[in-house]
Amino acid sequence: MGIYLDNNATTRVDPAVVAEMLPFFTEHYGNPSSMHGYGAAVGGKIEWARGEVQKLLGAAFDTEIVFTSGGTESDSTAILSALKAYPKRREIVTSVVEHPAILSLCDFLESKEGYKIHRIPVDGKGNLDLEKYEEALSENVAVVSIMWANNETGTIFPVELLAGMAKKVGALFHTDAVQAVGKLPMNLANSNIDMLSLSGHKLHAPKGIGALYIKRGVRYRPMMRGGHQERGRRAGTENAPAIVGLGKACEMAREAMAVELTQVAALRDRLEKALVEAIPNCFVTGNPANRLPNTANVAFEFIEGEAILLLLNEEGIAASSGSACTSGSLEPSHVMRAMGVPYTAAHGATRFSLSRDTTAEEIDTVIRVMPGIIERLRKLSPYWTNQGAPAGFQPVYS
Amino acid sequence: MWNYSDKLKEHFFNPKNAGVLEEANAVGEVGSISCGDALRLMLKVEPETQVIQDARFQTFGCGSAIASSSALTEMIIGKTVDEALTVTNKDIADFLEGLPPEKMHCSVMGAEALRAAIANYRGEEWVDDHEEGELICKCFGVDAAMIERAVEVNALTTLEQVTNYTKAGASCKTCHEKIEDLLETLLAKQGKTLEPVAAKEPAAAVVGLDEIAPLAAKPAAPVKKLSNVQRMQIVMAALDEMRPYLKKDGGDVELIDIDGKNIYVRLSGACSGCQMASVTIEGIQTKLVEKLGELVRVIPHTMMAAE
Numbered sequence: 001m002g003i004y005l006d007n008n009a010t011t012r013v014d015p016a017v018v019a020e021m022l023p024f025f026t027e028h029y030g031n032p033s034s035m036h037g038y039g040a041a042v043g044g045k046i047e048w049a050r051g052e053v054q055k056l057l058g059a060a061f062d063t064e065i066v067f068t069s070g071g072t073e074s075d076s077t078a079i080l081s082a083l084k085a086y087p088k089r090r091e092i093v094t095s096v097v098e099h100p101a102i103l104s105l106c107d108f109l110e111s112k113e114g115y116k117i118h119r120i121p122v123d124g125k126g127n128l129d130l131e132k133y134e135e136a137l138s139e140n141v142a143v144v145s146i147m148w149a150n151n152e153t154g155t156i157f158p159v160e161l162l163a164g165m166a167k168k169v170g171a172l173f174h175t176d177a178v179q180a181v182g183k184l185p186m187n188l189a190n191s192n193i194d195m196l197s198l199s200g201h202k203l204h205a206p207k208g209i210g211a212l213y214i215k216r217g218v219r220y221r222p223m224m225r226g227g228h229q230e231r232g233r234r235a236g237t238e239n240a241p242a243i244v245g246l247g248k249a250c251e252m253a254r255e256a257m258a259v260e261l262t263q264v265a266a267l268r269d270r271l272e273k274a275l276v277e278a279i280p281n282c283f284v285t286g287n288p289a290n291r292l293p294n295t296a297n298v299a300f301e302f303i304e305g306e307a308i309l310l311l312l313n314e315e316g317i318a319a320s321s322g323s324a325c326t327s328g329s330l331e332p333s334h335v336m337r338a339m340g341v342p343y344t345a346a347h348g349a350t351r352f353s354l355s356r357d358t359t360a361e362e363i364d365t366v367i368r369v370m371p372g373i374i375e376r377l378r379k380l381s382p383y384w385t386n387q388g389a390p391a392g393f394q395p396v397y398s
Numbered sequence: 399m400w401n402y403s404d405k406l407k408e409h410f411f412n413p414k415n416a417g418v419l420e421e422a423n424a425v426g427e428v429g430s431i432s433c434g435d436a437l438r439l440m441l442k443v444e445p446e447t448q449v450i451q452d453a454r455f456q457t458f459g460c461g462s463a464i465a466s467s468s469a470l471t472e473m474i475i476g477k478t479v480d481e482a483l484t485v486t487n488k489d490i491a492d493f494l495e496g497l498p499p500e501k502m503h504c505s506v507m508g509a510e511a512l513r514a515a516i517a518n519y520r521g522e523e524w525v526d527d528h529e530e531g532e533l534i535c536k537c538f539g540v541d542a543a544m545i546e547r548a549v550e551v552n553a554l555t556t557l558e559q560v561t562n563y564t565k566a567g568a569s570c571k572t573c574h575e576k577i578e579d580l581l582e583t584l585l586a587k588q589g590k591t592l593e594p595v596a597a598k599e600p601a602a603a604v605v606g607l608d609e610i611a612p613l614a615a616k617p618a619a620p621v622k623k624l625s626n627v628q629r630m631q632i633v634m635a636a637l638d639e640m641r642p643y644l645k646k647d648g649g650d651v652e653l654i655d656i657d658g659k660n661i662y663v664r665l666s667g668a669c670s671g672c673q674m675a676s677v678t679i680e681g682i683q684t685k686l687v688e689k690l691g692e693l694v695r696v697i698p699h700t701m702m703a704a705e
């Protein structure tokens with residue numbers, strides 16, 4: 001079996017989740033809106049799933065949960081809803097390190113719809129510039145959208161604090177918590193967060209299912225209009241099997257939270273420490289003191305990430321990279337650039353994202369093969385000499 | 399995950415001629431660490447015979463960059479300098495049994511490093527005039543920089559023109575939004591705006607329908623039927639108009655026959671046989687329908703019914 005360390009990209013659907021879903025393909029296939037027994041069985045289970053999502057988020061009411069097709073749809077729905085709900089407010093505050101689900105939408109709203117977008121910068125460790133954030137807030141802002149945790153570095157933003165600040169100017173606060181849900185404890189009932197996006201496939205549920213949390217009383221305008229499903233907030237026949245899967249995955253995540261915070265974090269720390277010790281000219285990116293428990297992002301200087309991934313793949317190890325080449329674009333990851341990670345290292349940034357399924361043996365294998373891979377590629381690199389880093393080279397980032 | 403060919407993988411996992419060539423008398427360096435690709439090519443050229451006796455490379459870059467470098471050295475060792483100069487980026491890509499469209503620039507980097515190294519050997523100056531931008535059209539590997547140049551040099555103002563000049567957008571058409579966005583930005587710089595496309599372009603089919611049920615007020619449509627000679631003249635003139643575009647790509651077009659609604663043409667040079675052929679045919683057909691004001695079919699002569 002391969003070693004899968006790309007859980008921030010997607011996770012394995014837990015077999016218990018699959019088992020929970022199967023009857024909703026084969027036996028309980030009715031439309032929950034239908035007036036017969038086939039439909040009734042499904043409707044009840046969907047409400048059970050809603051309750052499980054509610055519990056994982058610590059939300060006050062189950063009606064605050066709307067099922068969607070995933071993180072991207074939840075993000076779009078939240079932002080567009082806020083703009084429609086507050087048409088006089090023509091500004092949006094977000095950060096430079098958001099997922100494209102937010103950034104591309106904001107680019108579009110800016111260039112085509114004339115909204116003003118404030119993109120708050122981060123420091124070298126990926127922490128948000130709170131002064132700039134405060135400056136950007138005003139009564140012109142319809143919605144603030146700041147992610148709970150970053151998908152590349154795992155760095156956590158102080159969303160509760162940020163939400164409180166947004167509230168003072170009457171702006172709605174949305175958070176893309178796709179990477180945080182299931183990895184960090186949450187208590188939305190006692191929170192200023194108005195809307196939150198989550199995605200099933202990041203927490204061992206299937207792809208193509210997610211949810212948007214909308215605090216009771218928050219003005220909301222649906223993106224998809226049609227049938228009365230989800231109380232008119234998201235029309236379209238429910239993806240019942242996937243919703244059931246998401247419910248089960250949330251139940252399991254709640255039970256596994258302690259494992260995530262201790263065992264997974266310990267393995268991640270072990271991996272990081274060993275790599276930095278064994279390999280010259282590499283460093284951990286993001287804020288080591290305030291991160292998701294499962295994410296390690298190590299930048300290796302003078303080599304390119306895709307080449308690293310291809311060699312890792314030969315060893316049966318799956319990871320990911322912020323290099324330009326893996327995305328098919330010319331720029332390395334916008335997150336690395338935003339943190340000021342120099343080009344010499346940004347192209348070699350490699351992300352290992354663990355899950356509760358990751359074992360100590362797997363981590364030890366990575367620790368064993370990684371130095372050889374890096375050395376092999378550095379030998380090919382025109383920027384590397386036998387003596388190590390080129391003479392006179394001063395790392396900008398340390 | 400990229401769909402890399404076995405040949406490419408072989409050259410990535412076991413690159414040939416990697417490392418420093420101490421006795422090099424020609425060195426070419428292209429790319430930079432900031433764009434994520436850099437290649438240093440070192441050659442040892444025998445001065446008497448001008449034969450490249452040895453070649454080595456050092457590359458910072460992705461799998462295809464490393465494989466392209468390795469392939470390049472294999473392709474040029476044993477060739478004279480002049481022979482080596484005939485190697486194009488496409489040859490490198492072909493040698494590797496193809497590269498994904500997003501990765502074609504890796505082969506371009508190889509071809510440029512070669513030219514830089516040979517210029518260095520000859521004591522000439524080599525300027526890196528290569529810029530690249532975001533890949534806009536995957537089907538034809540056209541990036542933003544290419545479109546920008548075409549728009550500036552030829553004062554293009556519409557999506558259709560961009561397609562005619564660069565091919566971008568001529569096949570699956572999924573890149574049209576990106577092209578229009580780019581065009582809008584470029585035109586804005588010149589103080590112009592992108593004309594919104596007419597609600598629905600008068601499609602060829604509409605002309606055909608009109609023949610069945612002519613509308614009362616039909617401004618542009620031909621009032622009376624054209625004679626055969628008139629039709630031929632119009633077709634010839636239209637083909638002449640398109641010829642410069644085709645020649646730019648090393649191709650040409652020739653009128654073979656007009657048989658009622660069927661117009662037979664011969665594509666030659668780079669146009670024939672390439673994946674562009676059907677696109678080119680489609681382009682010619684659109685043009686002819688527009689000029690003739692009637693629905694016609696353009697057919698490659700190879701598909702003419704055998705006599």
Ligand SMILES: Cc1ncc(COP(=O)(O)O)c(C=O)c1O
Pocket residue numbers: 008009069070071072073099101147149150151176178179199200201208210
């Ligand atoms: C932070 C973040 N937001 C949004 C998404 C998109 O979620 P989905 O793939 O469910 O649309 C992802 C995952 O790719 C993510 O990491």
Ligand code: FES
Pocket residue numbers: 534535536537538566567568569570571572573574
């Ligand atoms: S991507 Fe441009 S035509 Fe297909």
